[in-house]
Amino acid sequence: MPLYEFRCRTCDSTFDERRPMAEANAPATCPQGHDNAVRMLSVFASVGGGSAQAMPAAPSGGGCCGGGCCS
DSSP states (O other): OOEEEEEETTTOOEEEEEOOGGGTTSOBOOTTOOSOEEEOOOOOOOOOSOOGGGSOOOOOSOSHHHHTOOO
């Protein structure tokens, strides 16, 4: 089950809730009991065992903005 981050509009506290994806936008109640919490956009980052050489090279040139076709 995904973990969603919420912020309470009343007390400005942030908290997490684990819930099914089907209930991602369901109303949430903060730990202080306020009913007007909103879901925040969470950013996921992974730092791990791969090396930079394992990453494919970024394409160069071509495309509209890379190839100069935009005017």
